[in-house]
Structures are given as structure tokens and as C-alpha cells.
Amino acid sequence: MARGGNTMCRLRTEYRVIPLALMIVSAVMLLLCSGQAAAASSLSQWLSGKAIPELRHQMATHPRFQGAQLQLDAGAEDTLTAALVTVLRKNLSALPQLSAELSGPTGLPRGTGASIDALHCNSAANVDYRLRVQVMPGQRGLRTVQLALVEIASAGRIVESWTWSGKLSRGERQYAAQAATGAADGSLGAPWQPAQVEQAAAELSYQLACELRPHVQQRLSLQTVSGTGLPATVRETLAASTQLLAAFRELEVSPSGTDYQLGVTMTPFRDGIWQLWLEAAPGSVNLGHAQAVTYLQLPKNASAMDTDVRKQQRIAEPREFNAEPLPVPPGSPREYLQVALVEAAQQDRSGARADLLLTLELQNRATVPMAYSLTTSGGHFNHCIARSGNYRHDAYGNVEGVIAAGATILRRLRVTDARHRPTPLLGARSCAGFRDLKAFEQYAQYGQSVTDYVRWEY
Secondary structure, eight states: OHHHHHHHHHHHHHOOOOGGGOOOOHHHHHHHSOTTOSSOOHHHHHIIIIIHHHHHHHHHHOGGGTTOOEEEOOOOSBHHHHHHHHHHHHHHTTOGGGTTOOOOGGGOOOSTTBOGGGSOOOOGGGOOEEEEEEEEEOGGGOEEEEEEEEEGGGTSEEEEEEEEEEOOOHHHHHHHTSBOOSSOOSSSSSOBOTTOHHHHHHHHHHHHHHHHGGGOSSOEEEEOOOOTTSOHHHHHHHHHHHHHHHTBTTEEEETTOOSEEEEEEEEEOSTTEEEEEEEEEESSTTSOOEEEEEEEEOOTTOOOSOOSSTTOOOOSSOOOOOOSOBOOOSSOGGGGEEEEEEEEEEEEETTTEEEEEEEEEEEEOBSSOEEEEEEEEEEEEETTOOOGGGEEEEEEEEEEEEEOTTOEEEEEEEEEEEEOBSSOSSSOOEEEEESOHHHHHTHHHHGGGTEEEEEEOO
16 A cells, blocks of 8 residues: 555656646655555645645736736745745745745855945845745644745735635644754745854845945945844854955945944744844935845854844943033934933743843933933734834833933833743743833934923923
8 A cells, every 4th residue: 555655656746737737846746645644645735736826816807916026935944834935935036026036145256346236135125025935833733834924014014815624634743843954045944054154144144235225426434333242153254244245345344334334133933043244234314224135054052142133232332412511402312312222132031921020221401301202113023033024012111200401310210011922832932121212322313203202390
């Protein structure tokens, strides 16, 4: 019987004249057709007979998707999810929506004098929809597989989905229990290894250059980032990234750059995997924020200045304020309130929850007292990926009071009970974090988003 089962799977793999020309690659069919099965599994039949044909039909006929750009999620954590992504990529490769998928850092121009315009960019800002693949545990040993079309512009709203629920075959269960393997690509499921500094640097440089390109008029000057206190692999990656960025004739990287200030943030996940952000903070309101992210596998004893989500980093030396009081202006009192982010921290609690804490330094530069109220959203990032589309609000934090004329004070803002499940036994991960840290880090430019009021207090 086992021999007959193997024959059937082999015939299904080689049989190519099937509806919609679905070509399931042999490696994946071997996965979905275990030696103990006499026919394709229920999951395989659903994928090839329903999900993929309907998805292709939607892409081809629905007005919503005409001219849109579609991206496949590639951060699979188990080999079953990775195999499903492979099947989808193989069978959807002819769709025009996928024709402009990220070309990646392999197309990064090399050598001094290269133009940033030569990059084949398709950053997240240009992606309209993301096809998300999830394998989720269910009750009584069942599994649920969901393919979801997520609209980027609507903060991750699902516009169409296909769901299968049932019992996996023996081979599928084995794959679902195995961590994803294969060539490293900088994703959470396949992070860069310590020896792959060049590849990690190319990935970060490619992403950041694509983010910066829309802001180039003639040249942009970037202030270099310090690697002090960071693991050696990260320092080497940043140094290599800086060299790659400086190779573009439109970018000048130096310690005195004024258009952008480069910064780095590290976030730990599990088993020595770290999320590394390379960010470019604009020095002018006319320039937009830019960032790049990748994942690194570091030694388990590695540490970083930042152990919270995204930009929750400790600032060892808060900025120096101009301590000289100014006269009461005829304009807005907010012009005379200076805010600096001193520290962002997280306190884990029981019940998959955490408290988020911000320490703020406030200064009143006027000659009369001022009253203030600042409020920010705290919440969590789905899948522990700190992007705006993954953010979900949980609670607000607020500080308010009165600052005497010319005084400087420290205040603690707290958000309680944010969802925090970085390593759940079941279900998707979520990491607590803030959405509006930039508003506190660059209060003069973006502070209006967290300011309830600032008024004179006579």
C-alpha cells in the first residue's frame, strides 16, 4: 500500500495538464503527500483546488487589484508555512501584481559613484497588498491555515481571505513541528548568521537607500552612527552599511552630516535572534523619516543598549537645552515647551501583559509658568514586527501639570496592561511597544500628535 501511495504522489507531481495550469513543485508535493497517504492531503486539495484558483481569479478580475502591487510574506517560522509560501510563489509568479516584488540587495550597485536611481526599489510604501500565510493551532489536534490579503494603507485590514481547517497528514505535522531552515535572507525565520556581515549590511543599505531616494534633490548628508557598546557583529554590519551608502554619489556620510542622523536599535526575540533597525532621523521638517530592518543571529550572551521593541532605547545623555528664559511671546505657548525623551522602558507582568514607561525631561523656556498635558498611545505590535501596519492600541498614557518659569522637570508617563506575548505556546506573538516615540524624540517637529494642550498659567 505504501508503494501505491508513493506512486500516486509521484503521478500527481508529474501531471501538468491541470486546471489553471497549477504546477505544485515536487518538493512541496512530497511534503503534502506523505508515504502513508494514498492521495493528496485535504490541505493540498484545498490549496490547489480552491485557494490558488480563487486568488488568481481575484487578482485578474477585481478592479481593486488592477495596477496594485502584491507582496508575499516570507518570514515563515516552520517548514510547513515555508512550503506553502513556496507553492504560492510558484503558482502566482505570472501575476503582474507580483512582477515588481523586491529585487533585494543583490541589485545593490557596487563601486564609488553609483547612482541611487539605479536601485530597483519597491519599498513597503509602494506595496498595496500583502499576502499573509499563517498556520495556526486549533482544538483537538486540528490546524487552521489562512491566506489573507492585507491592505497596507488601511493599517492591516484584511480585504479577502481563504481558510482551511482540518487534520494535517503525518508528513505535514512533521513539517509544522520543524523550524524553518534554508538560506538566510534576513527574515525572522532565516536570520543572517554572524559570518554574513556583508549580506546583512547590503540588506540594510538597500532598504535605507530606497527609503531615502524620494527625498534626494541633489545630495543628502548623513551623520554617521556610533557603534559603541554594540556587539562586534553589529558594529561590523553598521560599518559595512555606512560604506555601501557612501558609495552612492547622492549620499554623503560623515560625522558632521546635517540632513539625517543615523541611529541603530536592537530588539531581542528568542534563541539569539535580534531585530536590527537602521534609522535615519531627519534634520529638517521638509525631509521624511527613513528606516531599514533585518534580523541577525547573535551569540546568546550578546547584549544591546536597547532590549525593547523598536526605538525604546535609553538615551545616556539627554540633549542640552537652552537654559536662558525667553519673554512671553504673542504666539503659541507650545513653542516654549521643550521635551526630551530620556528613557523608554518596559516592565513585564503576569498574564501576557506589560507596562510601558517613558521618562521625559520638560523645560519651560518662558518667563511665566505654563500648564501642559501630553498623551500617547501604548499597545503592541503583532508578530513582534515594529511596523505601523502591525500596531494595535491597548491603552493611553498621560502626564499633565504646571512648570514654573524657566524650570526643568522630569516626568514619568506610564501605559498599563499592554499586550505582550513574545514567546506564546499557542497563537501569534505580540510585543508591547509605543507608536509615537518620534513625537517625543523630535517634539519641535512632531509634538502636536501627543500634545493635548500647552497654555500659560498666570
